[in-house]
Amino acid sequence: MDTSIWFESLPEQCPPSDAFEPEDFVCYRLCRGATATKEDFLSHRELLPNSIFNAPECIARAVSVHSELSDSLKLKGLPAHREKTVFELCLSPKHGMIKKTGKASHYSWWRSSSSDPLSFAKKNGGHDESA
Template identity: 45%
Template sequence: MNKQWFEPLPEQCPPNDAQQCIGNYYRIANGNPAQSEDFFSQRKLRPNNIFMGVDECVARAISLFSDKQEVEKRLKLPKFKHATIAIVKLMPKDGMIKKTFGPAHYSWWRTKDFDVSQAKIIG
């Protein structure tokens, strides 16, 4: 299946060990309802930043969590003072995903087929 990515990706991205999306994940969101901007990569949000220790492929991924408690911990940080939690049900058409970084953290490469309106704010 030839996926159309939401944003340009570098060569070999997503990586070969990424999996097709399937299942429910949590995302920190600013909008209620969630907006497309709540599902932008760090690269799209900060195009000129240098992300030390993070390869460009991961910089163009979106952080998701498989455990709601891990998201709740991050909401205690000052930068997320007014943020909420969105739950998204991802299907293979929505892109590729890979377990990265700490507990319950995943990197998601979003396709243009992802329907933002299905994201539900739950907290």
């Protein structure tokens, strides 16, 4: 595998063989403020390099997104996410690979090295209310 195509270093067999290239895949991501920053699109591993996660390393190195707005809004009901803002993304093959993981509409997104989410993330205006 050509590791230069990924935004961050990934373990072998990552992304997994059942991950796929998104095609006009609309998804949602919670970001810390009213304006998205590059830190909002980093994996848990990148943000917390010494932490132990209850997930495979490959998943820890992905960015979490939801395919359903309602699932991101439900998360905003939790204290840790209450002040966050929902951003909408439309992923295509050039942005990397995704796989349905976890519950509800949760997907893991392995970003390509050329993917800059700040250039295409849109604040989800009008729908950013707590569930």
